[in-house]
Amino acid sequence: MLSCDFRRLVAVALVLTTAFITMPVSAADFSNARPVIGSVSAVGSVYLRGVGISQEGTLFAGDSIRANEKGYAKVLLGSGSKIEVSAKTDLTVSRDAQGVKIAMNTGTIGFTAHSPLRIDVMPFEVTATDDASGNVAVMSPSTAGVRALNGKVTVRNLKTSESFVIMKGQERLLGLQNGVHAPSLAEVASNIPTPIPAPVPAPRPQTPAGKTTGGLAMDAGAWLAVIGGAAIAGVAIWGLVVALNNHDDIDSLKGTIKTLNNTIATQNSAALKNISNAAAIANTAAQQQAQLASVQALAGQAQLALTAAGQPTQAAAAASLASQASANQTQLAALQGQIQAAQAQLAAGTGSATQLQTLLTQEETLRNTTNSLINQLNTLLANNRSFPGVPGTTLGTISGPIVSSASVPV
Numbered sequence: 401m402l403s404c405d406f407r408r409l410v411a412v413a414l415v416l417t418t419a420f421i422t423m424p425v426s427a428a429d430f431s432n433a434r435p436v437i438g439s440v441s442a443v444g445s446v447y448l449r450g451v452g453i454s455q456e457g458t459l460f461a462g463d464s465i466r467a468n469e470k471g472y473a474k475v476l477l478g479s480g481s482k483i484e485v486s487a488k489t490d491l492t493v494s495r496d497a498q499g500v501k502i503a504m505n506t507g508t509i510g511f512t513a514h515s516p517l518r519i520d521v522m523p524f525e526v527t528a529t530d531d532a533s534g535n536v537a538v539m540s541p542s543t544a545g546v547r548a549l550n551g552k553v554t555v556r557n558l559k560t561s562e563s564f565v566i567m568k569g570q571e572r573l574l575g576l577q578n579g580v581h582a583p584s585l586a587e588v589a590s591n592i593p594t595p596i597p598a599p600v601p602a603p604r605p606q607t608p609a610g611k612t613t614g615g616l617a618m619d620a621g622a623w624l625a626v627i628g629g630a631a632i633a634g635v636a637i638w639g640l641v642v643a644l645n646n647h648d649d650i651d652s653l654k655g656t657i658k659t660l661n662n663t664i665a666t667q668n669s670a671a672l673k674n675i676s677n678a679a680a681i682a683n684t685a686a687q688q689q690a691q692l693a694s695v696q697a698l699a700g701q702a703q704l705a706l707t708a709a710g711q712p713t714q715a716a717a718a719a720s721l722a723s724q725a726s727a728n729q730t731q732l733a734a735l736q737g738q739i740q741a742a743q744a745q746l747a748a749g750t751g752s753a754t755q756l757q758t759l760l761t762q763e764e765t766l767r768n769t770t771n772s773l774i775n776q777l778n779t780l781l782a783n784n785r786s787f788p789g790v791p792g793t794t795l796g797t798i799s800g801p802i803v804s805s806a807s808v809p810v
Contacts, residue, residue, distance in 0.1 A: 434460040434461050434462060435460065435461050435495065436458055436459070436460055436478070437459055437460065437461050437477060437478055437493065437495050437500060438459040438475055438476050438477040438478050438493075439456060439457070439458060439459055439475070439476050440453065440456060440457045440458075440459050440465060440473055440474070440475050441455065441456045441473065441474045441475075441476070442454065442455060442456065442457070442467075442471070442472070442473045443471070443472045443473070443654075444467070444468070444470045444471035444472055444487075445467070445468035445469070445470060445471040446465070446466070446467050446468070446471045446472070446473045446485075447464075447465070447466040447467075447468070448463060448464075448465055449463050449464060450464065450466075459475060459477075459493060461493070461494050461495045462492070462493075462494050463492070463493055464490070464491070464492045464493075465485055465489075465490075465491055465492075465493065466489070466490045466491075467485045467486065467487050467488065467489045467490075467507070468487065468488065469487050469488055470487055471487050472484075472485065472486060472487060472654050472657075473485040475493070477500055477515075477517075479499070479500065479514060479515035479517075480514035480515060481500065481511070481512060481513045481514050481515055481517050482511070482512045483502065483509055483510070483511050484509060484510035484511070484657070485507070485509050486507060486508045486509065486510075486654070486657040486658075486661070487507070487654070487657075487658075488506060488507050489504075489506060489507020489508060489509060490504075490505040490506045490507060491503060491504045491505060491507070491509065492505075498516060498518070499515060499516040499517065499518065500515075500516075500517055500518070501518040501519075501520060502517070502518065502519045502520065503520045504519060504520065504521050504536060504538055504544075505538070506538050507537070507538060508535060508536070508537040508538070508657065508660075508661055509535070509536055509537075510533070510534070510535050510657070511528060511533060511534060511535075511536070512531070512532075512533040513528035513529055513530075513531065513532050513533070513551075514531060515529070516528075516529050517529070519536050520558075521536060521538060521544045521546075521574060521576065522558070522576065523557055523558050523559045523576070523579050524544070524555055524556065524557055524558065524574050524576075524579075525555070525556045525558055526546055526553060526554070526555050527553070527554045527555075527556070528551070528553050528554075529551075530551055531550065531551055532548065532550060532551030532552060532553055533548075533549045533550045533551065534546065534547050534548040534549045534550070534553055534566075535547045535549070535660065537661065538576075541576065541577075542575065542576050542577045543573060543574070543575065543576060544573070544574040544576055545571060545572070545573055545574070546566060546571065546572050546574060547566075547570070547571040548566045548567060548568055548569065548570055548571075549568065549569075550568055551568060552565050552566065552567050552568065553565070553566045554566075555572065555574070557579050559579055560579060570749070571749075572749060573671060580747065671746075674746055674751065674752075674753055674756060675743075675746055676803075677753075677756050677760075677801075677803040678739065678742055678743045678746060678751075678756055678759075679743075680801035680802055680803050681739055681756065681759055681760055681763055681801050681803070682736070682739045682740070682743070683801065684763060684767065684798065684799075684800065684801040685732055685735055685736050685739060685763055685766075686736070687798050688728075688732055688763075688766060688767060688770045688798055689729060689732050689733075689736075691770060691774060691795060691798060692725045692726075692728050692729045692732065692770055692773070693725075693729070694793075694795055695721060695722070695725040695770075695773050695774060695777050695795065696722045696725040696726055696729070698777060698781065698791050698793055698795070699718045699719070699721040699722035699725065699777055699780075700718070700719075700722050701789070701790075701791055702714075702715075702718040702777075702780060702781060702784065702790050702791060703715045703718035703719045703722065704789065705784075705787055705788065705789030705790045706718060706784060706787060706790065708788075708789065709787040709788065709789075709790075711784065711787065714780065714783075714784055717780055718777075718780060721773055721776055721777050721780065724769075724773055725773055728766060728769055728770055728773065731766055732766055735759070735762055735763060735766065738759060738762075739759055742755055742756065742759060756803075760801070760803065763801070764800060767798055767800060770798060771797040771798060774795045774796070774797050774798075775797070777795065778794050778795060781793065781794070782794075
């Protein structure tokens with residue numbers, strides 16, 4: 401025997417079905433309507449087309465979806481693809497000849513694509529096909545992150561037409577202002593949200609805003625739409641019962657998404673620190689090159705002056721300093737090439753903090769030698785300034801780069 405609560409649900413569904421079938425509808429209500437591209441199931445504060453929905457709604461092409469704090473939405477597209485919208489997320493869903501396109505403004509979404517699905521995070525377009533799944537997060541006005549959970553995801557810069565592929569388990573940071581795709585994020589597989597196993601209830605079709613009903617003169621297409629609506633309402637009876645068991649799954653999923661967002665933010669910080677450290681090492685190496693060029697020039701000038709003044713020993717010391725400065729410049733040029741290669745690897749997502757530590761050690765060794773040459777040259781010039789032509793310049797030593805010790809391998 402049916403329980404009392406279940407009988408109430410059946411009664412409500414039958415009343416809604418009867419009201420829908422007997423409601424006067426004109427063919428005009430269907431001929432100009434925007435195409436239906438899916439359904440939205442909501443938990444918490446969720447707005448569809450700017451109107452709050454308590455449980456579910458019909459998704460039309462061009463509709464906006466906004467999940468506020470403690471809000472969550474699941475979108476089931478007609479193509480079979482699924483989208484999970486986390487709290488504090490704002491997006492617009494449209495459709496063109498190439499398929500469904502999602503324009504993200506803020507927040508985080510998860511996706512599973514059973515047909516071509518495009519996600520715009522300007523200036524980038526993320527395209528998923530062939531059952532690919534993953535996450536896209538807008539973490540700040542200048543940074544977004546993309547992660548592929550299954551399959552492969554293609555990312556294309558719409559301004560430069562540059563594109564690259566993210567394989568299963570890989571992540572990338574996207575620079576929204578400069579269009580650069582920066583280092584990969586760390587593995588966070590244990591925090592990946594999985595699809596809800598229970599089916600998403602299919603909502604009743606909604607009459608688009610601004611339409612008016614009237615008259616019983618309907619064409620065949622309109623009658624088919626009415627009959628289809630009745631069938632959908634019947635399916636909704638089962639969906640209402642299943643939804644009662646889905647709330648625990650949704651709460652668990654929301655917690656997983658929150659953990660994932662926190663993990664992405666932590667790994668983001670480490671990746672950006674590595675980029676900053678590489679730039680600091682490169683700047684210090686460039687300062688060394690400039691100072692070594694000055695050492696070589698001043699030592700050569702002092703050598704000529706001391707030779708003319710009849711001071712062969714001091715002239716030889718100046719010549720030795722110039723030669724050592726030249727050798728240091730050659731070693732620095734090789735180091736700068738390694739630093740540039742490391743920066744390129746970081747941008748491609750393959751660099752690490754261990755690699756940066758090795759470069760920092762090499763730079764420190766050369767910097768100590770450079771500072772020693774500077775001190776020796778300053779002493780030589782100070783002791784021989786009485787001779788005509790000896791430069792009166794004093795060079796300053798070079799400080800080490802300011803790097804963060806909190807960096808971890810990306």
